[in-house]
Amino acid sequence: MEETTLITSEQHWVLWAILFTVGAFGLWAEKTKWGSKLSAVVISILGTFLLSNLYIIPTSAPAYDIVWSYLVPLAIPLLLFKANLKRIIKEAGPTLLAFVFGGIGTIIGTVLAFNLIPLGKHAWQLAAIFSSTYIGGSMNYVAAAEAVQLRSGDILAAGIAADNLVMAVYFLVLFALPSVKLLQKFYPNRRLEVNNIEDSSNDKLIEESNKLSLMDMAKALAIGFVVCAIGFALADLTGIKGTGILIITALVVIAATVFPKQMGEIKGADKIGTLLMQIFFAAIGASANIMVVLKFGPALFIFAALILTVHLFFLLLAGYIFKLDLAELVIASNANMGGPTTAAAMAVARKWKSLVIPAILCGTLGYAIATFIGVALGYWLK
Numbered sequence: 001m002e003e004t005t006l007i008t009s010e011q012h013w014v015l016w017a018i019l020f021t022v023g024a025f026g027l028w029a030e031k032t033k034w035g036s037k038l039s040a041v042v043i044s045i046l047g048t049f050l051l052s053n054l055y056i057i058p059t060s061a062p063a064y065d066i067v068w069s070y071l072v073p074l075a076i077p078l079l080l081f082k083a084n085l086k087r088i089i090k091e092a093g094p095t096l097l098a099f100v101f102g103g104i105g106t107i108i109g110t111v112l113a114f115n116l117i118p119l120g121k122h123a124w125q126l127a128a129i130f131s132s133t134y135i136g137g138s139m140n141y142v143a144a145a146e147a148v149q150l151r152s153g154d155i156l157a158a159g160i161a162a163d164n165l166v167m168a169v170y171f172l173v174l175f176a177l178p179s180v181k182l183l184q185k186f187y188p189n190r191r192l193e194v195n196n197i198e199d200s201s202n203d204k205l206i207e208e209s210n211k212l213s214l215m216d217m218a219k220a221l222a223i224g225f226v227v228c229a230i231g232f233a234l235a236d237l238t239g240i241k242g243t244g245i246l247i248i249t250a251l252v253v254i255a256a257t258v259f260p261k262q263m264g265e266i267k268g269a270d271k272i273g274t275l276l277m278q279i280f281f282a283a284i285g286a287s288a289n290i291m292v293v294l295k296f297g298p299a300l301f302i303f304a305a306l307i308l309t310v311h312l313f314f315l316l317l318a319g320y321i322f323k324l325d326l327a328e329l330v331i332a333s334n335a336n337m338g339g340p341t342t343a344a345a346m347a348v349a350r351k352w353k354s355l356v357i358p359a360i361l362c363g364t365l366g367y368a369i370a371t372f373i374g375v376a377l378g379y380w381l382k
Helices: 011-027 038-054 063-079 085-091 094-116 120-138 137-145 153-181 200-209 214-238 243-258 260-264 269-286 291-321 326-338 340-349 353-381
Strands: none
Touching: 011 038, 011 063, 011 120, 011 269, 011 353, 038 153, 038 269, 063 214, 063 243, 063 269, 085 243, 085 353, 094 120, 094 291, 094 326, 094 353, 120 137, 120 153, 120 291, 120 326, 120 353, 137 153, 137 243, 137 269, 137 353, 153 269, 153 291, 153 326, 153 340, 214 243, 214 291, 243 260, 243 353, 291 326, 326 340, 326 353, 340 353
């Protein structure tokens, strides 16, 4: 039986207008005092979630399918233009080692959570998605969901709700950790020695990333479409569902590593990618049913919390054994969970200027590799 809503699934222009307006509103609201506490992602999901559960917009529509099939794959390469693996390995330093330990902790936590918390037939897919998210950040949530072919708006919305609630608590814990006197006794403190390093390179990096020209947008979109075209053509040859996203990721990372100067000079690709991701999250909110979200939410909250608890415990233990700085551990964990943006923001907020670039590099590496690791882990658990 077809649902009765004020706006039907065939009113394509109206639905596109709503998706983009809600996505734009989320980005604007994130800059406000109240919105910064929620994030653009959560605001966009909540916006369309309310509209669909008040029967204003439908929970399924061709417009949402286009978001999944075209906008998500296009966003992936745009977010990976700076994923130069050679630079990351060369310049990220001890933070990279901490980042690797964080990823291992996430894998152990996911295996443990998978075996302890029953999530039904979608358990292996959710394990793939959450492990990807907690190795590389929210971009990988989207990529992994597409790679394992989980397109249930209800379950994905419940997962995002659980993830955001757990992450809000976790970021508070991360921010507080370096100030815990007991922990300071067990870890070296190199921040005092390196904080006085000239940070003009960080300022230059941030300034350059804010520049956006018409030519750059044209190049970014052209490369993005070409990579997607090649990636899905190769995926069709394999005949294996979900491989398109993985091939696209591999292609753009190879391009960014082999042609770092040419790819790195294209400014603003990540901004276009971020906008497309916002539209995806708006589509997720639109396709979610409140009763299903409430049903799955609590179990997914416990699932996510257990993964993060094991991740942090393992990271702190490995950091102690290998004598890593507590600040490096915190930034690496943030890069695992939130990607380059939140990790760099934390480094700036804590005045760890020397860790801004390692934060961006490790977060970008997470974007590049987490989907592969998470999807492989999901299929292994299956």
